[in-house]
Amino acid sequence: MPFTTVDQAINLAAKAHAGQKRKATEVPYISHPYSVGMLLLKAGCSEDIVIAGILHDTIEDTLVTEKDIEEMFGKKVAELVTMASEPDKSLSWEERKQHTIDHLSEASEEACYVICADKLHNLRSMVSDYEKLGESLWSRFKKGRDRQEWYYRSLLASLEKKIPGTPMVKALTVEIEKLF
Template structure:
């Protein structure tokens, strides 16, 4: 090996970078109505995904899945830092929040679009990301419902628990 040559980064290096990147992007954010740092949700989603795949780019995308949707990070930035595949996976899992409209007005549309896209999606990797994200959210709602009961629904854009 040449004196100035560097060994290739390990496959896990992309996951390490994603954890640092997402932690910084979500710094100061908390889960709705709680003091739980938001970063714990994408980390839980990645842990869930890791029970299904060992593909480090998919796991990195799981950690990053909300950075475009909920922070100032852009698709171009993700593509530059993590490559095309990770950026595409994150984009496939991101909702169009329609920033020009109140979130409560778009909730049903966004959820229906997610379901429609999932039904049409052929890529297993995207399905893993959506599953991991939704399962993490369901776990969080379950924990909070046990503690708060019906009052839990007040923190959501869609207040009707029958719709959630």
């Protein structure tokens, strides 16, 4: 039986993120993009959106390019991955995060789902780690609890305007309240 394009995306992401770990853990990084894809699948998103979720960090954190993704999965997937990626990594944390928040007002509904699933999985991981580590969790981040809270609450406010009332936005709200 041939692989589906979702299988191809999982394989590409696994190879691209090989050897990477989740922040300050021993958890293989691929668990994050895979989980993002599964959240999108559970939300009933199209195959292109699920694939974009699986590949959402490849342009930002690996040698995979937007052109590579477009050649393998098409223009729509490449655009969604690009929309979910942070710009220039040489910018400050605040500039990159503000760009993401501001960019949501222009992003398509599909891109908002990818971004929301990414942040939802990040928050769920943070909540789980907070339950084990308590306040020491915040030492993992260049910016502490207050700036993380600002970022996630700002994202939520933007996402509530773009994809209001969706189960994914409701889940994001729950996780933000648990963590902060």
